[in-house]
Amino acid sequence: MKVVAFNRTLQGTGASRRLRKAGQTPGIIYGGAGTPELIALDGNALWHALKKEAFHGSVLDLEIDGKTQQVLLRDFQMHAFKQLVLHADFQRVDSSKPVHTKVAFHFVNAENSPAVKLNSAVISHVLNELEVSCLPGQLPEFIEVDLANLEAGNSIHTDDLVLPEGVTALTHGQNLTIVTATIPRGAVTAEETPAAE
Numbered sequence: 001m002k003v004v005a006f007n008r009t010l011q012g013t014g015a016s017r018r019l020r021k022a023g024q025t026p027g028i029i030y031g032g033a034g035t036p037e038l039i040a041l042d043g044n045a046l047w048h049a050l051k052k053e054a055f056h057g058s059v060l061d062l063e064i065d066g067k068t069q070q071v072l073l074r075d076f077q078m079h080a081f082k083q084l085v086l087h088a089d090f091q092r093v094d095s096s097k098p099v100h101t102k103v104a105f106h107f108v109n110a111e112n113s114p115a116v117k118l119n120s121a122v123i124s125h126v127l128n129e130l131e132v133s134c135l136p137g138q139l140p141e142f143i144e145v146d147l148a149n150l151e152a153g154n155s156i157h158t159d160d161l162v163l164p165e166g167v168t169a170l171t172h173g174q175n176l177t178i179v180t181a182t183i184p185r186g187a188v189t190a191e192e193t194p195a196a197e
Contacts, residue, residue: 032092115181
């Protein structure tokens with residue numbers, strides 16, 4: 001994804017307030033070999049971009065004065081009730097060095113799992129994203145979690161995932177629970193239903 005930004009020289013609360021009134025969002029780019037750069041972005045375009053999952057989990061091409069650099073969105077602040085992005089932080093990435101970032105899970109086939117079809121189990125998402133390490137070019141937009149074989153009373157853990165090539169989960173030696181299937185109290189499963197007389 002491509003992002004267009006502009007250099008800004010003024011900083012401080014007053015300057016940022018004036019930028020926002022003009023429809024722009026103040027931001028910063030840091031990291032890598034370069035010095036931190038103060039930037040301004042189109043506030044409306046940024047607000048719409050933040051609604052897209054790919055914007056949060058992809059390497060972005062950020063263009064300033066015709067020059068493009070690769071960055072990751074690291075942080076942003078939203079106004080409490082207005083349709084307004086207050087600030088955005090981007091980190092430069094080097095295509096030859098691994099990046100550490102969080103990637104969202106996409107859960108598929110829940111309605112086809114034995115837990116749901118046979119036992120009317122409730123699927124609970126314990127984690128919605130995973131911290132990973134990989135080269136920028138190998139960063140996946142999302143990680144798919146297939147629930148097709150999930151049985152009632154069972155869970156899926158990080159060790160059960162098949163990650164894309166070159167992607168390593170940063171779980172610090174823990175086998176984290178991603179999703180669980182539990183039968184609600186008082187529910188009758190397909191096996192327990194009495195036969196018709």
